[in-house]
Amino acid sequence: MNIEFKLVAHGSEEWKSAVRLREEILRKPLGSYFTPEELEEEKDHIQVIGLLDNELVATSVLVPENHSMKMQRVVVKEEIRSSGIGSEMMLFCEEIALEHGKSHIFCHARDTAVNFYLKNNYLIEGAYFPEDGIPHVKMSKVIA
Numbered sequence: 001m002n003i004e005f006k007l008v009a010h011g012s013e014e015w016k017s018a019v020r021l022r023e024e025i026l027r028k029p030l031g032s033y034f035t036p037e038e039l040e041e042e043k044d045h046i047q048v049i050g051l052l053d054n055e056l057v058a059t060s061v062l063v064p065e066n067h068s069m070k071m072q073r074v075v076v077k078e079e080i081r082s083s084g085i086g087s088e089m090m091l092f093c094e095e096i097a098l099e100h101g102k103s104h105i106f107c108h109a110r111d112t113a114v115n116f117y118l119k120n121n122y123l124i125e126g127a128y129f130p131e132d133g134i135p136h137v138k139m140s141k142v143i144a
Helices: 013-030 038-045 084-098 111-119
Strands: 001-007 046-052 055-065 068-076 104-109 123-129 134-142
Touching: 001 013, 001 038, 001 084, 013 038, 013 046, 013 055, 013 068, 038 084, 046 084, 055 084, 084 104, 104 123, 111 123, 111 134
Parallel strands: 068 104
Antiparallel strands: 001 046, 046 055, 055 068, 104 134, 123 134
């Protein structure tokens, strides 16, 4: 597979496409959508997309927080999950975190994604908590 990961600008057409993909996978099944306020908050975040033969198939958002990088809104198109693209995107995000001087990366994982993060050497921190109306757990990894 010819996957290319890159950073895109907030408000760009590629970012808008990424928002639509995230909304389709993360929010629509819950009957919700990203609010204009949520999307405005992303202007200071790092936007990652994955293109497979120039088709958007994966995306995530990185948020610098102290010595850590929070990885959020991570999605891979359903039809290519289990292809390794998600794990490749994790490595790309970890490299970006290192480039920004971060030694730790974490996320709030949905219960359905915990095994994926465990497979990528993330550790569970603490107990489950509600986020967006569904159970999540903090997972993290030391990267430097």
